[in-house]
Amino acid sequence: MHRIEVDAEYDVLSLNKRLAKENREFLSKHGVIAINVMGAIGSGKTLLIEKTIEALKDEVKIGAILGDVIAKDDYERVARHGVKAEPLNTGKECHLDAHLVHHVIEKFGDVDVLFIENVGNLICPVDFDLGENYRVVMVSVTEGDDVVKKHPEIFRLADVIIINKIALAEAVEANVDKMVNDAKSLNPKAKIIKMDLKKNIGFEEWLEWLRCALRSRGE
């Protein structure tokens, strides 16, 4: 017996990268915009998707992939709005990956916008590219106003940052401006939206961003 050293130059992330690239190519070939909706548990991700479907029903064809440890509940909430939807159970995994999305993506070649709701978690999904075009990160004031600062990586890589449930800010003594400033200083290029889905605050601004993303499709 003797010892040898074998040099390797292997990218451990290569499988996810390859499948994400295939997802992205499929989406671009069919003119679909995919949005990875990330954020904390209960921050309002599913409600945002539901309200967006209702608001744009006559304008845009929407599809949705709902990822969760058990995805059935979110799937049923979204599917009852009459759009094509697909639940993705992650089981023990704390994030979606490109492989899981790869299994169902072909069903969505005919939509304009594909929402992919990720598992509610501000850490685990961050490093798994799904092949999406945009990342939306949603948190709510009830998670505490230091939630942005504590999770720099997910906010740094976001295209849109939504601070939701701002009508509750006073009750939970959260400083919304601090959250916005933290987000800005981590990610000066992101679109930052102060929102309350129950009081209809910031929702028009979100729709405007989405319409703009649709117009710039393929450019």
Next chain:
Amino acid sequence: MHELSYAQALLDEVLRLAEENDAKKIIRIHLKIGELLLINPEQLKFCFSAISKGTIAEDAELVIEFIKPKIICTECGREFDEVIGICDCGGIVSIEGGKDFLLKKIEMEVE
């Protein structure tokens, strides 16, 4: 625990290279990991040791070298140690690297 999926991808490649070299036992596995990758090294080691049980990579040691990202102001060139989006000068800060996860070298025992 997303470290489990990393550990599985790593183990697959380690065992592939071991077979290619007719290895009898894997002693040490050298990794380079970017500091911005959200990975807990202890969790990675734990997951790896759990899934490698019963393979020749059982008991292998994971040696991790962390790689710093380059965080630099695009206006004044100031460099930072921590993730930040805007420099004091008002310039946008660019962040490059720090996201890799590479298998670099394996020490193994052969006949």
